[in-house]
Amino acid sequence: MGERPNAREAIAAVADEGAFTQLPAPEGVSAPDGPLGWQGYDASRARAEDRTGETESVVCGVARIGSAEAVLISFEFGFLGGSLGERTGDLLEAAYAHARERGLPVVSLIATGGSRMQEGMRALLQLQRVARQSALTRAAGLPQLAVVRDPTTGGGWATLGAGADVILALPGAQIGFAGSRVRPADADPYAYMAEAQLAAGHIDAVVSRDELRATVGHWLTLLTGGVPDAVPSVAPPPEGLGRAGLPATGWEAVLQARVPQRPRAAAYLDAYFTHREAINGDRCGGTDPGMLCGFGRREGRTIAYAAQCGTATLPAGYRTAARLVRLAGRLGIPVLTLVDTPGAANDAEAERAGAGSAIADLFAAMATASVPVTTLLIGEGGSGGALALSAPDNTWATPDSYFSVIAPELAAAILKRAPEEARVTADQLRLRPQDLVSLGVVRGIVPGRGTGPGEA
Structure with missing residues (x-):
């Protein structure tokens, strides 16, 4: 020193x-x-x-x-x-x-x-x-x-x-x-x-x-960019950075959400904010590099963010996001969340680290948030591990995303179907962005600006 x-x-x-x-x-x-x-x-x-x-x-x-x-x-x-x-x-x-x-x-x-x-x-x-x-x-x-x-x-x-x-x-x-x-x-x-x-x-x-x-x-x-004891204005959903066209089938929706080159959370945050600072860790001994949390400036005001990066979310990630949401609530700062995960981590280490209680804590923080929360689904929306970070009644989707009660491969396995039937199962799950709108799961689809397979 x-x-x-x-x-x-x-x-x-x-x-x-x-x-x-x-x-x-x-x-x-x-x-x-x-x-x-x-x-x-x-x-x-x-x-x-x-x-x-x-x-x-x-x-x-x-x-x-x-x-x-x-x-x-x-x-x-x-x-x-x-x-x-x-x-x-x-x-x-x-x-x-x-x-x-x-x-x-x-x-x-x-x-x-x-x-x-x-x-x-x-x-x-x-x-x-x-x-x-x-x-x-x-x-x-x-x-x-x-x-x-x-x-x-x-x-x-x-x-x-x-x-x-x-x-x-x-x-x-x-x-x-x-x-x-x-x-x-x-x-x-x-x-x-x-x-x-x-x-x-x-x-x-x-x-x-x-x-x-x-x-x-x-x-x-x-x-100090929030409005304590007042309801701040809602954070607008980011513009889509990826593919513009909607998927024709459920399986196509899954595949395009899993494209490695698809824009991820960091790209969305960089495009959305002029400056941002990150918070780190759950204060319980854990970190999750697949969950980005912090505060950023956009058009002269502060917005808090919690963003999944396409990996299975660890218990520490859920606890860090819950900490972020509660801190933003105390300071009167609106929250933006970006959902992109195949699901919560489900290995033995995640169970020992309290996966269930960590997810429950984030569900509670989101349900009781005293500030507006906006969510954009930017990739995979895998089951409750993704839903925990989603704003009730104010979730949007990009064209290259999907949201499902369970991954189609796992659904096929549970239903004792052959692995190749995952494609059919994906259609039955109605997980495409346009399906999510019709089901009332998301409010709308933000337009993408890129091109993907099959688009001119």
């Missing part, structure tokens, strides 16, 4: 130059040597003040970051290891209250070793205090973004860090509930690094210091 930046340097790396105003510290008098009367505690605090120039382990204020204003919380690790004590709790509570009064997002630049031992349980209780402030801010529809610096461990990670809506981390940052001095001797050190936390779906991105200001600025623009 190299030299560890202090709180002011961390602020300078994110905030626009000269655009940070520190909030006044709440008044209060600490007992000599703290609530426990820990001998030498006052002297340790005095040395920390002399060394850092700060009076506590956090610096809180209001900053401008790009086009957005935000309450900024920056930890000073040089002040008793960035630990949380009662005065830290006072400062954090005041910062969160100011954010709610002004309707501002909260950005936390975290570097902490956890709760302050010299204040014992009174220090540990600050985690409940911080968690409450975070929950109140979440209920107010205000976004919270964390930038995890090195190190971020203990309660600071388990509240301000892991509790944020979007979590960014600096390369190589040490992240974990257990600090380096209290872990099992045989613990894998890589598991506590930013890159490992990203792979496990616990953070959204690892961002270099050079890119941090721009990335945080982009995120704030996206997350």
Whole structure:
């Protein structure tokens, strides 16, 4: 990691130059040597003040970051290891209250070793205090973004860090509930690094210091682009990028949806948004590269997206999509989903990872979404694994797509038909886009703009 930046340097790396105003510290008098009367505690605090120039382990204020204003919380690790004590709790509570009064997002630049031992349980209780402030801010529809610096461990990670809506981390940052001095001797050190936390779906991105200001600025623009406590306008379905002609038979619909060269989710998202940022992982230890989730800008407003990429969707993918839908709902941001999967992953590992509960959770999130959801079927619509990501009453289809209760090959097998009868079964399932319209499954077919087999 190299030299560890202090709180002011961390602020300078994110905030626009000269655009940070520190909030006044709440008044209060600490007992000599703290609530426990820990001998030498006052002297340790005095040395920390002399060394850092700060009076506590956090610096809180209001900053401008790009086009957005935000309450900024920056930890000073040089002040008793960035630990949380009662005065830290006072400062954090005041910062969160100011954010709610002004309707501002909260950005936390975290570097902490956890709760302050010299204040014992009174220090540990600050985690409940911080968690409450975070929950109140979440209920107010205000976004919270964390930038995890090195190190971020203990309660600071388990509240301000892991509790944020979007979590960014600096390369190589040490992240974990257990600090380096209290872990099992045989613990894998890589598991506590930013890159490992990203792979496990616990953070959204690892961002270099050079890119941090721009990335945080982009995120704030996206997350503050909604209309909390109001119903935002519906996201329009994207234009079709693939084949223009409708399939003549059910089997033809299946084949053209399975063409490897067919436009996939990434192409649709690139064409739909001018800029987008991704969220990563289900926060339960899983990721699914076949489910793209995040927020993007289109015609000056923010739209959230969850998009399948043509692979069997993993439980982590469904949980990530559910997280995205609920976050968009809190922030008043409409949602676009793109359906393209042969179905949910059904191997033993998927079952162990809770496929059923993950799909159920996404069904529930979609059914109770407080913002409009638009769905475009862009390829395969395989059974409940695809339906879970589909908006009730606002799903559209492209000409090179199909939606079926089950894949025709599997339907033929269940019906004890010969494999070659899958073609006939596909017709019987009425899975073509035009069939879906007549059945009331989709609202309409968006026109394609390409050519496929058999078209001039």
